[in-house]
Amino acid sequence: MVNRRVLSLWFPRLGAERLIRSEPDLWGRPFAVLRDTGQMQVVASVSQAASREGVHVDQPHRDAQAMCPGLLTRLQNRQAEAAFLGTLRRWAVQFSPWVAEEAPASLMLDITGCAHLFGGEQGVIETVQEGCERLGLTVLAGVADTAGAAWALARFSGRGDMLMHRSGDAIDQEAPATRVRAARRRHWTKGGAAPQIGVTGQPASTIAPVGQTRTALADIPVAGLRIDAETQAHLARLGLRKIADLANQPRATVARRFGKGLILRLDQALGSVPEPIAPAREVQNFAVRMTLPEPIGLRDDIEAGMVRLLDRLCVMLEERGKVARQVRLQAFRVDQGSEWIEVGLARASSVVDRIRPLLSMKLDEIDAGFGIDMLRLEAVQVEAALQRPMAGRFDAEQSVAKRLNGSEALDDLIGRVGARVGLERITRLHPADSHLPEKTAKVMAAAWAAPYGQDWPAPATPRPTLIWRPEPVTAPDSAYPPGQFRWRGRDLHLAMATGPERITPEWWLDDPEWRSGVRDYWRVTCREGDCLHMYYAHGGAMSAGWFCQGSFA
Template structure:
């Protein structure tokens, strides 16, 4: 028996239970505390007490627990309900090998599978199509959805995109379609003011279109490769966003406005060859080119997170500048005042 449990041999239940604490009988905390105050701390201490006095002082519940532990009273156990299982199969009278024939079979199986999902108010997140061949081999494809769904019109295009990955060999004589991973789905009812309901409906339809796009892209490159940004609680520029899988996250809303404009493109700080002082250089060298200053806005001082030892911020406090060069570039430069590293100028991004 797993989990550290053990079964007492016949006739040895007393010896197995006697050294265990009273709490092992699953009594309420108040009863356990009362028994402990009387010096009754082990199950063996209770087994030697008169049953009538125990029942009179602590109720029939204590005596029942003792009898159940000793096996003299039944303790019905309700088995765990099996998880939801959604799958359909089709045995073909003659082997098939064309993609059109496979899709025709899917068109007959998919509505049945979706109806079963809808009946249980669940939607598929991952589906598996098994194509069993006449040579006893099986071809398997899987698709994932950005949102759980039991809508056949959203699932079918994803299956059709991956049908060409099936090698029919000498023919397919059985197909099985299963919802491997499902989640609860709830019907959305729009009530209230007509304009408000219309706005909500448009937003939901927009989300559905985006989910369908994510699902189609995921069928090609994998859902894990499609990500979206969410705001994160940090004043460090490169930590103000976190990357999440688009299929398992909601679109971010109400992004906090930064205190100063942030560049559209941001990268790890790159060294800039310029005089080693905090004044904005009139000329500098970056990425193998010489640049001349036309305009500069700043500084914006940002301090590192003192409670973290971030290797990227060992240069200490930074003064950020929005620098416009005579060549037309709008760059994000900062001067690191030096912490455990040498001071100097760096470029971390580009605007536009």
């Protein structure tokens, strides 16, 4: 039986080093990334230079600025950091095909059967560290039989001076006048404050031998079990500061006091409960680009480049059995600016002649500025192409005629109109299974819904052509249509009434419009020419009376 081996990679300075890579002026200077909590700004990530000055994660910005006056700061961009972690995940595939992201700054690799390709597990870690050093990233690694154990080893084991203590344990960082008092404080294993994770030196790594997970985790703090800070504090008050202390306690007692979540984390780390690694699904990018030898600015030149890119993009989609639903054209200017346009298709397609007119309609929105030196065309949203059966000549001719005169022509029209007003504004109706007049049809987006392919179901009584929210009618309180009534500021006289059709509310739904109770619907024809859809509400949560809800003409 092959022993499972998991490698955990932690990037403790991911947020700061991501910005340092893009802004070389920050290299070697105290730098921190700030997170806004609503009440104040706290440090979310620090550089090595800032760590040497005493700045640490979760420290308030004002305290960090007082400790390091020359501290440079930037606000945190969680989306950009998540995207950068995704890039690192794709980079880590060279070490194992099974790579998963662990928010906020960690990767989990299943290296079972892969370590021998790099000279063993230590060789894998050294190769990872060399690659990260070239990328300008700090990485901490841990290898164990389980994902939970590898996670804990990467953060807590083998750190040595890399653990910063907010108590007086790290007295080398305190002023000489306070060292005597600090020395009297108890160590965290004997009741002192729990250690805080920080990085102040070079990366380190720890490997737990096969089958020795419990021994490797014995001296690691309970924070290595991936539990919340409140649970850690409760365990510390009871003197349970190391994983070994917790593992030796009666399970029933621990579960009764702290819940099953703590026991689950402990079992996952020790291997009693499996914890699968779910790698992120690889996202396929369908994009082509063109770098121009000379900047262009004329609309005809941009369209010519767009057509060449569209030919290549459609070929790429057809080769992979995909069709585009949404397409984006990006134009990069010589002044480092960019412009882009985006179009959607009512029916996903990989045909050039169906996409090109939509893009051409929006080319005037691109501001070329001092010139465009690169064009990029991307299929932002793609779908699987439907498989078409083989057909003879007659069937092919019928298919062409259908495309020219049928649904595909309508889809092209919807796409053209949607390019100007928005696809979400073009709707179509489908019948709905409801006896309420206002719910006999449901509104659907025309671009993402096929036409109703059957005959529209006919109700037992005709429904009005126009329908609106019920409007009060001034009339005598009687269950039969009044001979004279007032509606919308007009006095109307009854000529003919057809009905009633009694409809009760849907008892399983609490619709505010139907709190008037049972309704008797009438088709009322007036002498003035109006043909109205009126009803008498018998009263429920609302008072009884006459209302007008629609018109038949």
